[in-house]
Amino acid sequence: MLDLTSLTELLDKPQKIVITTHHKPDGDAMGSSLGLYHYLIQLGHHVQVIAPTDYPDFLAWMPGNENVIIYTETIEQSARLIAEANLIFCLDFNNLSRINEMGELVRASAAYKVMIDHHLEPEDFDDYRHWNINACATAQLVYDFIVNSLHKKELVNKDVATCLYTGILTDSASFRLPNTTSEVHRIVADLIDAGAVNWRIHELIYNSASENRLRFLGHCLANRLEILPEFNTALIWVTKEDLAKYDSNTGDTEGIVNYALSIGSIRLAAFIVDRRDKVKLSLRSKGEFPASDICKRYFDGGGHRNAAGGQSTLSLDDTIAKFKSILPEYKKLLIQ
CATH class of the missing domain: 3.90.1640.10 (inorganic pyrophosphatase (n-terminal core))
Incomplete structure (x- = not known):
C-alpha cells in the first residue's frame, strides 16, 4: 500500500x-x-x-x-x-x-x-x-x-x-x-x-444532439413509456430494432431515464435497453429510495442510491417482467 x-x-x-x-x-x-x-x-x-x-x-x-x-x-x-x-x-x-x-x-x-x-x-x-x-x-x-x-x-x-x-x-x-x-x-x-x-x-x-437522437427520444416517450401508478414507477424500454431504426450511437440513450423520473408522482424510473450481448438497465430514484439496492440484488450491478445500473442475461421481455415482479417488495417505500 x-x-x-x-x-x-x-x-x-x-x-x-x-x-x-x-x-x-x-x-x-x-x-x-x-x-x-x-x-x-x-x-x-x-x-x-x-x-x-x-x-x-x-x-x-x-x-x-x-x-x-x-x-x-x-x-x-x-x-x-x-x-x-x-x-x-x-x-x-x-x-x-x-x-x-x-x-x-x-x-x-x-x-x-x-x-x-x-x-x-x-x-x-x-x-x-x-x-x-x-x-x-x-x-x-x-x-x-x-x-x-x-x-x-x-x-x-x-x-x-x-x-x-x-x-x-x-x-x-x-x-x-x-x-x-x-x-x-x-x-x-x-x-x-x-x-x-x-x-x-x-x-x-x-445542445449538440443529432436529428436521429432527438427523434429517438420522441419515439421512446411516445411509444415506450409505461407508467405503473400503483408503485409510483415509470419504465421506458427499447428494443434492438428501435436502436437500429434510429441509428443509435454511443451516448444516444444517456439521460432518457430522467424524463421518466421527471413525472411528478414518480419515485422510481427505469430505462431498459436490449443491447447486442445483454439487456442493460439504468435506474433513477427520488429521495431515500434505494435504486442501487435493486441493481445490486437482482441485476448484477450497483451504483449510487439514486442512480444505479445493472444488466440481465434474460430476454428483454423477461427482464421487464422480472423488474415489475420486484416492485411489490418495495411498495411501502415507493408509495410513502
Missing part, C-alpha cells in the same frame, strides 16, 4: 502513467480522466488515457481528447502501456470488472494503482484510495486530490478546469442532485475562475 507521502514522492519525478475509467465512459469519467491528464503532464509525466470502450461524440470536444486511445481499437498498444506503467489511475470506478478485459491487465501490472472514485463498496485492488461516496462526481474528488491532497492549486489551468467542470456538471445533473453541496459550488466557482467557460461547456454537452 502507498501512503500520501510515498505517492507524492513518486509524483515528484517523471513516471509512466496510465489513466483509465469505466466502460462506455460518461461526462464524469472522461472529464475526470482528462482533467487529471492535463494536471500530470504539467509535471513532466508520460501520461496515456485509455478508455475501455468508445464514448459519446458530445464529449469529443474536450481538450486532450485527441490523445485518448480506446482499448478495443488498440489492444496490443494498450496492453503494453499498462504493463510498462509505474502508476495507473483508476477513475470513476471501484471494481476491475467495470473496465472489461482491461481489468485483468491492470490487476497483473506491477504498477501502483490509485483509485479516485465515489461509488459504494470498492474492490480492494488499489494501492492508494481517494474515495468519498458523498462526492457528487469523481471530478470533484480529482479537484480535491490536486488542490487539498497535493497542494497544487496553481496547476489547475484552463484545460484542467474545463474537464473537471464537465465532470461535475454532468454527474450532478446540472447541479440539481442532493449531493451538490455548497462546497461543490465553491469548487465550480474556482474552476470558472481558472478558465472553464461554463455556458459554452453546457452548450457543447446538452
Whole structure:
C-alpha cells in the first residue's frame, strides 16, 4: 500500500502513467480522466488515457481528447502501456470488472494503482484510495486530490478546469442532485475562475444532439413509456430494432431515464435497453429510495442510491417482467 507521502514522492519525478475509467465512459469519467491528464503532464509525466470502450461524440470536444486511445481499437498498444506503467489511475470506478478485459491487465501490472472514485463498496485492488461516496462526481474528488491532497492549486489551468467542470456538471445533473453541496459550488466557482467557460461547456454537452437522437427520444416517450401508478414507477424500454431504426450511437440513450423520473408522482424510473450481448438497465430514484439496492440484488450491478445500473442475461421481455415482479417488495417505500 502507498501512503500520501510515498505517492507524492513518486509524483515528484517523471513516471509512466496510465489513466483509465469505466466502460462506455460518461461526462464524469472522461472529464475526470482528462482533467487529471492535463494536471500530470504539467509535471513532466508520460501520461496515456485509455478508455475501455468508445464514448459519446458530445464529449469529443474536450481538450486532450485527441490523445485518448480506446482499448478495443488498440489492444496490443494498450496492453503494453499498462504493463510498462509505474502508476495507473483508476477513475470513476471501484471494481476491475467495470473496465472489461482491461481489468485483468491492470490487476497483473506491477504498477501502483490509485483509485479516485465515489461509488459504494470498492474492490480492494488499489494501492492508494481517494474515495468519498458523498462526492457528487469523481471530478470533484480529482479537484480535491490536486488542490487539498497535493497542494497544487496553481496547476489547475484552463484545460484542467474545463474537464473537471464537465465532470461535475454532468454527474450532478446540472447541479440539481442532493449531493451538490455548497462546497461543490465553491469548487465550480474556482474552476470558472481558472478558465472553464461554463455556458459554452453546457452548450457543447446538452445542445449538440443529432436529428436521429432527438427523434429517438420522441419515439421512446411516445411509444415506450409505461407508467405503473400503483408503485409510483415509470419504465421506458427499447428494443434492438428501435436502436437500429434510429441509428443509435454511443451516448444516444444517456439521460432518457430522467424524463421518466421527471413525472411528478414518480419515485422510481427505469430505462431498459436490449443491447447486442445483454439487456442493460439504468435506474433513477427520488429521495431515500434505494435504486442501487435493486441493481445490486437482482441485476448484477450497483451504483449510487439514486442512480444505479445493472444488466440481465434474460430476454428483454423477461427482464421487464422480472423488474415489475420486484416492485411489490418495495411498495411501502415507493408509495410513502
